[in-house]
Amino acid sequence: MVAKLLRGLGVLFVLLPLLAAVAGFLVLKDRVTIVIAADQQAANGPDPVALLRDELRSLQAEVGAMQQAMTTNFERLAEALENRAELRHADVQALRSELAALARQCQQQGSDAVARHAELVARTATAAAATGPVPEAPTAPVEKVPEPGPLPTPVVPPVAEPAPVVPKKAGFLSFALPTARFQFDAPQDYVLVPELCRVGFDAKSTLHDFTGVTSQVRGRFRADFDDPAGAWTGEVTVQAASLKTGVDGRDDGLRERLDIGQHPELVFKIERFVPGGNGIDVAKQTASGELLGTMTIRGQARSVRMPLQIEVDPQKRVVVRGQLPLKLSDYGVPVPSQLGVINMQDEVVVWVALRARQQVEARK
Amino acid sequence: MRALAIGLALLLPACIASNVVAVEQREVGSALDGLAFRPVAAPQLDGFYESVDIRGDAAVSLRRIYYVFDARGTYTAAALAEVDGVLQFQTLGGTWSVGPGGLVLDGQEPVPCEEAPEHVRLVAPSGAVVLRKGRLQ
Numbered sequence: 001m002v003a004k005l006l007r008g009l010g011v012l013f014v015l016l017p018l019l020a021a022v023a024g025f026l027v028l029k030d031r032v033t034i035v036i037a038a039d040q041q042a043a044n045g046p047d048p049v050a051l052l053r054d055e056l057r058s059l060q061a062e063v064g065a066m067q068q069a070m071t072t073n074f075e076r077l078a079e080a081l082e083n084r085a086e087l088r089h090a091d092v093q094a095l096r097s098e099l100a101a102l103a104r105q106c107q108q109q110g111s112d113a114v115a116r117h118a119e120l121v122a123r124t125a126t127a128a129a130a131t132g133p134v135p136e137a138p139t140a141p142v143e144k145v146p147e148p149g150p151l152p153t154p155v156v157p158p159v160a161e162p163a164p165v166v167p168k169k170a171g172f173l174s175f176a177l178p179t180a181r182f183q184f185d186a187p188q189d190y191v192l193v194p195e196l197c198r199v200g201f202d203a204k205s206t207l208h209d210f211t212g213v214t215s216q217v218r219g220r221f222r223a224d225f226d227d228p229a230g231a232w233t234g235e236v237t238v239q240a241a242s243l244k245t246g247v248d249g250r251d252d253g254l255r256e257r258l259d260i261g262q263h264p265e266l267v268f269k270i271e272r273f274v275p276g277g278n279g280i281d282v283a284k285q286t287a288s289g290e291l292l293g294t295m296t297i298r299g300q301a302r303s304v305r306m307p308l309q310i311e312v313d314p315q316k317r318v319v320v321r322g323q324l325p326l327k328l329s330d331y332g333v334p335v336p337s338q339l340g341v342i343n344m345q346d347e348v349v350v351w352v353a354l355r356a357r358q359q360v361e362a363r364k
Numbered sequence: 365m366r367a368l369a370i371g372l373a374l375l376l377p378a379c380i381a382s383n384v385v386a387v388e389q390r391e392v393g394s395a396l397d398g399l400a401f402r403p404v405a406a407p408q409l410d411g412f413y414e415s416v417d418i419r420g421d422a423a424v425s426l427r428r429i430y431y432v433f434d435a436r437g438t439y440t441a442a443a444l445a446e447v448d449g450v451l452q453f454q455t456l457g458g459t460w461s462v463g464p465g466g467l468v469l470d471g472q473e474p475v476p477c478e479e480a481p482e483h484v485r486l487v488a489p490s491g492a493v494v495l496r497k498g499r500l501q
Contacts, residue, residue: 024366032483098369172422172490173429174456174469175443200385208382248385290394314419321390353390360425 036061043241071145097206142305147241182358184228190318190356192219192236197354199238203342212254217354221270225287225310226280232291236354238266257334260300267296273308285312290338291322295350316358322353394496401478401485406462408436408485409477413495416483420491427451429493432500433460439469 054333200213221234241260245251258266270293277288287310294302310324327346328335336344396417428444440457458470465474467486475483478485484495 012369025432085401172426172488173475173486174441174458174472175426175429175445175454177422177490178425181421196388198392202384209384211383211385213385240479270473286451315417316421316423319391351387351390353392355392358424360449 004345012312015046068360118275137311161283182312184312185282187222187224187227189222189359190220190234192217192354192356193317194218196317197352199352199354200243200350202349202351203344204347206342210245210247210250212243212245212251214238214242214244219268220359221356223273225285226282227273228275228280230275232270232273234270236268236352237268240264240266253336257328257336263299267294268304268306269294269296274305277307277309286310295326295331298333300331302326302330318356318358320352320354320356323349325349396483399480399483399494401480401483404477405464405481405485407467407477407479409433409460409467411455412498412500413484414498416496417473417494418491420488422493426491426493428483429495431495437461457461487499 024086156292185249194215194217198215199214199217200211202209202211217236218238219234219236221232221236223234233287240258241255241264243251243254243258245254270291272292273287273289274292275287275289278286279289280287284350287308289308291308292303292305292306294301296302304324304326306322308320313319325347328348329346335346377449394417413431413433415426418426418429424474425446426443427446429441430442430443431439433439437459439460440455440458442455444451444453448484460470461468463474466476468474475486476487478487483494484497485492485494
């Protein structure tokens with residue numbers, strides 16, 4: 001009986017935990033989630049040791065490259081110094097030879113002088129013996145000339161650095177001037193002399209013809225008058241408001257039509273010179289032809305060809321004369337008309353009478 | 365109205381003179397054009413002068429010259445010259461005299477002189493200069 005009771009208890013002890021486990025599994029199976037998390041250390045970044053190793057390798061590579069570059073540079077420097085030293089050595093040798101030759105020449109001249117002195121002394125003694133004793137005249141004491149001794153070894157003075165080359169000066173009424181000369185047949189820069197420039201236009205109207213003119217001109221250009229290709233560059237600018245026609249009311253109208261508020265300047269951009277007419281005469285310093293460029297009036301730019309004559313005046317300034325017809329309507333300039341009866345013609349003749357001074361180039 | 369305008373158009377030309385500039389008068393003229401220079405053996409030069417015209421090679425770099433000739437035979441002068449692209453004043457002084465050949469500066473070769481009212485022209489080998497007599501204030 002006891003044995004049966006013990007067997008039943010044993011079976012019960014075995015089955016109870018199993019039943020409890022099954023019951024627990026059934027209860028918790030939907031509530032438990034298994035997550036496999038990544039390694040925390042790996043999530044924080046790469047291995048610092050590996051990074052340091054990589055950086056070290058980079059530094060080693062850079063140091064190696066620098067060492068290589070420095071070696072190359074030092075080799076070049078040494079080579080350059082050696083070449084320079086050789087050149088200096090050659091110069092010094094040449095100077096030494098020259099000085100030795102000079103020393104020999106001095107020695108020879110000294111010997112000649114001593115010989116001539118001895119000859120003179122001998123001649124004097126012979127002459128004194130032939131004429132007999134001469135009573136001594138009271139004379140001022142004469143400093144005794146020492147006997148010529150052996151010539152000292154010539155001392156070579158230190159060779160001075162050659163003086164910098166000073167440009168030659170040409171005199172003019174005691175002034176020293178630079179050697180600048182006017183060059184007609186070479187590329188030169190020219191600057192307009194406003195006081196000697198005039199730009200204008202000739203217009204025709206029902207009443208009478210009139211001219212508008214101004215001296216408020218500025219500009220510069222670069223030109224070689226002897227260049228058949230005529231590669232000129234430059235620009236001439238006129239203050240539109242300064243144009244005067246001799247009638248104040250007409251000037252006001254002109255300024256209004258030129259819209260000087262928006263377009264205060266009339267501009268001619270120089271692009272090329274085409275020789276023509278009498279061509280280029282370098283001897284006479286004259287040229288004629290056509291100047292190609294862009295005329296801008298009232299903000300409207302048009303390509304134009306202006307016939308030009310060029311000469312050089314006695315003051316060594318370039319004189320430029322030219323004119324060309326143009327239509328005001330091409331540039332958007334309203335043609336004046338009063339009451340439909342007094343009309344100005346659309347076509348005007350624009351002319352220039354310019355003088356430009358050659359700019360003396362800086363000489364180094 | 366139209367008749368009035370036509371009438372005005374016929375009358376106005378008589379009121380407004382034409383001012384067309386002749387082709388030969390387009391250039392700026394020189395104030396020296398009316399001066400007649402004549403050679404002079406012994407010019408009276410003492411006083412202050414400034415240049416109004418420089419010609420020849422000297423004109424390439426010289427812009428203006430000033431001289432003060434003292435009656436005691438000394439002079440001081442200044443020249444405004446373009447040197448290496450820059451305008452610079454150059455000053456000097458020395459002695460002057462007038463001989464048969466013209467003006468002698470610092471014992472150098474005489475420079476021929478020509479005179480016009482209030483002006484003197486000196487003709488040197490490298491150029492000529494017209495000096496206008498001025499008054500120091």
